[in-house]
Amino acid sequence: MKLLLIEDEKALATSIQNYFQRENFICEWAADYETAIEKINIYQYDCVLVDIMLPDGDGLNAVKELKRKFPQTGIIIISAKNSLDDRIEGLNLGSDDYLTKPFHLSELNARVQAVIRRRSFQGNQQIRFGKIVIEPQEHFVSVEGQEIILTRKEYDLLIYLIANKNRVLTKESIAEHLWGDDADLMDNFDFIYTHIKNLRKKLMDKDCPDYLRSIYGVGYKFSEQ
């Protein structure tokens, strides 16, 4: 998978690049509008991450340019602006998603994967992890052919865990992924624990190995070992 990151903040760009490299993605970086346009014209990307506030040009223009040349490329806008106007304009121009800074890299990762999944194979791609198979279109989850009935939150949680497999996920990032702006309602993180416990139980009932490991004081890790 090939990504292009258009972001003027070097420190942030490095973090994002490192994160995606671990995912075995090729993540190229353009620090300004000009470089971005240059790169867009030379290579083809699966997904482009655009900061719409660039020093030498409006990132929205880059989105327009991309949309014109490579309509099949996925676009995610990352911006410190969460003004409604920008959000709506960005989505109207054909960006697939909009993420407001600051965000969790794990969240960005999950969204990038969702966009790529939707774009390639018209979203019919299965998600596989160990013994778990998910049909994202039908929200259908099975372990070795046996269907598992999950609640909406449990399903979201599972998708999120698989998208960020082999990584330490903080409780805050899980809470924000599941409840968004209401995350601060989760007075302590017992609540996430309840969901995790239920999900784990449903999976193990169907003879699925326990992939989930709790990291003391931090969060969880979903991996095959």
Add this chain to the structure above:
Amino acid sequence: MKLLVQILRYQLVTSMLVLFLGAGLFYVSVRYLIDREVNKELFQSQVKVRWQLRHLETLPVYILQLGDSLQMEEVRYPGKMLVRETFMLNLAENEYQPYRQLVFYERALGQWYRVTISKLLLQRQRLMEAVVMTVTFIVALLLVSLLLLNSWLSRRLWKPFYKTLGKLDQYQIQQHETLRFEREQTLEFDQLNQAVTQLTSRIATAYQNLKEFTENASHEIQTPLAVILSKIEGLFQDETLTESQLVTLSSVSEAANRLGRLNQALLLLTKIENRQFLAGTEPVNLVPIINGKLRDLEDLIVKREISIQTELQPVGLVIHPALAEILVNNLLTNAIRHNVEKGKIIIILRERFLSVRNTGKTLNANPEQLFERFRKESTLSASLGLGLALVKTICEVNGQTLKYDIDNEWHSLTVSW
């Protein structure tokens, strides 16, 4: 009161005053002239009478052609000559009429006589009537012409003023527009329009600057925060970290997350206060928003075993849709956060109000202080303390009223419009 009505009022009072004063002056001066004329005639008669009396011996006695009454009485001593006014009964018309009399003394044939010549002053009464009538007529004429003039003035002369006023009334700062006007012939209105144009362009610039500042401040703070969070997340993946280092890192991460949410909430509050969310013209139906929000919060409600009772009519208020979401969201999360285990929430939406009632602990603070920023009744650290401040600001900006009531264990927040 309208400006023109006020002007008319002053004009009327002043012109009445001037007219009545003028009428008085007119009356006094005409009367003075008439009196002088009458006195002159009286003195002429006196000369005639004197001459007649002095030549009684030589001239034949004939009736003096004075036209007025002449009285002669014998007196022993002469007195001083005087002119006076008196009322006498006119037998023919049976009424008292004003007379001017000249009284003097004259000696004839060794005998003193007091001679009185009287002149009727009826003209003066007529004059009075004429003056009153004329003044009344002029007043009526003036009144009508002033009314006509004013309505004409308001249509013609004051038209630019009302045009400017209308534009100012419609002015909305969020649209960043500078009011522009055509050139007016009246200097003052032209100046007013220029002043308004300058003022609105300054306001538009200031507003734009403020908006940009808020946005930029947000950008400037969010970006370093994003860097911090991404670096922390990178560190978490480092498997060489010890448990205690991970725990420390975790609290750094929590604090940074909180800072990010706080910044966004404050920005939202500022934006609402800057009225950057304009209400449309159509009411936003709150029922789908409430139901959607209840669905989002479902697991939380189930976990705390809170029972929800709703009584919703498909109505809503005129508001920006994003604000409607925030309003409902904050009211509901507030009701859940401050609820007790196995508590209740009653949501009522009617034609003119939305009321959210929840069971909860008794309140220690003054209810009004609940709406202050960073006011926390509970010590739950996850709460930012901005929820109700946001609700209050939204209500203020949109012209709704927010009321808090407490009845034993029941707390209720009502938004009415």
